[in-house]
Amino acid sequence: MNQEELNALFNKQASTYETQHTKLAPIHDGLYFQLEWIFSELPRSAHILCVGLGIGAELSYLANRFPNWRFTAVEPSGAMLDVCRQKAQNEGYAGRCSFHEGYVETLPEAELHDAATCFMVSQFILAEEARCNFFRAISDKLKPAGILVSADLSSAVGSFEYKELLKTWVSMLHAANVSAEAIEKTHSAWAKDVAILPPEEVKSIIKRGGFGTPVQFYQSGFVHAWFAKQSQYVCA
Numbered sequence: 001m002n003q004e005e006l007n008a009l010f011n012k013q014a015s016t017y018e019t020q021h022t023k024l025a026p027i028h029d030g031l032y033f034q035l036e037w038i039f040s041e042l043p044r045s046a047h048i049l050c051v052g053l054g055i056g057a058e059l060s061y062l063a064n065r066f067p068n069w070r071f072t073a074v075e076p077s078g079a080m081l082d083v084c085r086q087k088a089q090n091e092g093y094a095g096r097c098s099f100h101e102g103y104v105e106t107l108p109e110a111e112l113h114d115a116a117t118c119f120m121v122s123q124f125i126l127a128e129e130a131r132c133n134f135f136r137a138i139s140d141k142l143k144p145a146g147i148l149v150s151a152d153l154s155s156a157v158g159s160f161e162y163k164e165l166l167k168t169w170v171s172m173l174h175a176a177n178v179s180a181e182a183i184e185k186t187h188s189a190w191a192k193d194v195a196i197l198p199p200e201e202v203k204s205i206i207k208r209g210g211f212g213t214p215v216q217f218y219q220s221g222f223v224h225a226w227f228a229k230q231s232q233y234v235c236a
């Protein structure tokens with residue numbers, strides 16, 4: 001799927017995204033819960049870059065807990081960003097946010113950020129070099145030693161662990177034991193459109209994108225999350 005097709009897909013999902021993802025909420029809650037502690041060293045008036053934040057679940061979590069923090073919300077799907085902006089207005093933190101419909105690369109030059117979040121986004125960038133450059137663009141928007149927290153689907157595709165996780169993952173989504181056909185359908189869709197790589201490879205991509213050694217702090221099903229500090233490594 002190219003970027004235009006991806007944007008069209010998320011534009012279509014925007015109005016129903018929250019209800020469709022209710023089943024996954026406990027997985028994401030576990031991830032958000034730890035953000036507070038990973039970000040505990042940040043200044044009282046921190047400025048956070050939220051990349052590919054969709055309808056803004058991570059923004060809502062952080063903005064409600066840290067009333068002095070400001071946020072830059074970057075999202076290429078206009079419909080997803082509209083829902084995110086509306087949610088920010090309803091919950092009362094829109095005044096602390098700047099919304100950018102586009103990409104980190106198209107973000108106007110501004111002050112550097114203290115930290116960034118990027119949840120379930122880089123997995124859609126299939127070419128490894130482009131994925132590395134995506135992290136490089138985030139690194140360029142962070143202060144030295146600024147903290148990145150990134151999450152993606154990750155596994156060694158085809159391994160025993162992958163096959164077993166896939167069964168439980170698809171069953172969870174269907175809230176039932178599902179057919180072999182449904183499992184195969186998910187596997188084929190992922191093989192085409194999602195770059196599911198083993199955790200060590202994702203770590204290496206993040207590092208080559210301009211960060212120190214990423215620390216994996218979370219796994220729930222296929223969702224893995226890492227934090228890393230902005231550094232001066234170069235893509236190679």
Ligand SMILES: C[S@@+](CC[C@H](N)C(=O)[O-])C[C@H]1O[C@@H](n2cnc3c(N)ncnc32)[C@H](O)[C@@H]1O
Pocket residue numbers: 006007010051052053054055056057058074075076077080102103104118119120121124
């Ligand atoms: C699976 S959703 C995740 C949304 C949100 N981060 C969450 O965890 O609920 C992926 C989001 O990434 C956005 N996205 C896709 N490609 C992107 C890119 N190159 N840069 C920034 N965001 C992107 C999509 O539009 C979509 O909103």
